[in-house]
Each structure stands twice: as C-alpha cells, then as structure tokens.
Amino acid sequence: MKKIAIQAATILALTVTAVSAEGEIDTDGDGLLSYNELLAAHPELTEETFVSIDTNADGAVDADEMKMASESGLLPAEG
Numbered sequence: 001m002k003k004i005a006i007q008a009a010t011i012l013a014l015t016v017t018a019v020s021a022e023g024e025i026d027t028d029g030d031g032l033l034s035y036n037e038l039l040a041a042h043p044e045l046t047e048e049t050f051v052s053i054d055t056n057a058d059g060a061v062d063a064d065e066m067k068m069a070s071e072s073g074l075l076p077a078e079g
C-alpha cells in the first residue's frame with residue numbers, strides 16, 4: 001500500500017512540474033490564455049495591451065506570445 005502511495009505522489013509531482021506558469025493562469029486548461037484568464041493574473045491588463053500581446057490576433061495568448069510580452073515589457077513577469 002505504501003508503495004502505491006509513493007508512486008501516486010511521484011506522478012503528482014511530475015504533473016505539477018509539467019504545469020508551467022501559464023498553466024496556472026490557464027484556468028480552463030486549453031493551453032491558451034484568454035483575455036479574462038490573463039486579466040485574472042494581471043488586473044492592470046487593458047484590452048489594448050491584450051491585443052498588442054496577441055500578435056497573431058487569434059483572440060488568445062499562447063506561450064510564445066507570453067514570452068514575447070514579458071521580454072518586451074508589455075506584461076510584467078510573474079512574481
């Protein structure tokens with residue numbers, strides 16, 4: 001029984017590690033950040049800034065766009 005518990009804990013730890021900073025913000029887990037999801041993490045975010053971050057204009061921010069946004073200073077990095 002104890003062995004199973006350890007395995008479960010290991011799987012859980014691996015899952016948590018796999019979740020990126022975006023994953024915590026991405027509340028519906030679709031791998032993209034909608035305006036509302038991003039707004040929840042960045043209350044100062046305006047729709048104008050969101051459009052600037054969403055460089056391919058698909059209405060959601062992906063990991064690459066998040067990276068560019070934090071590098072360009074559009075969005076302050078977490079923490």
Ligand SMILES: [Ca+2]
Nearest residue numbers: 026030032033
């Ligand atoms: Ca999402």
Ligand SMILES: [Ca+2]
Nearest residue numbers: 054058060061
């Ligand atoms: Ca996009």
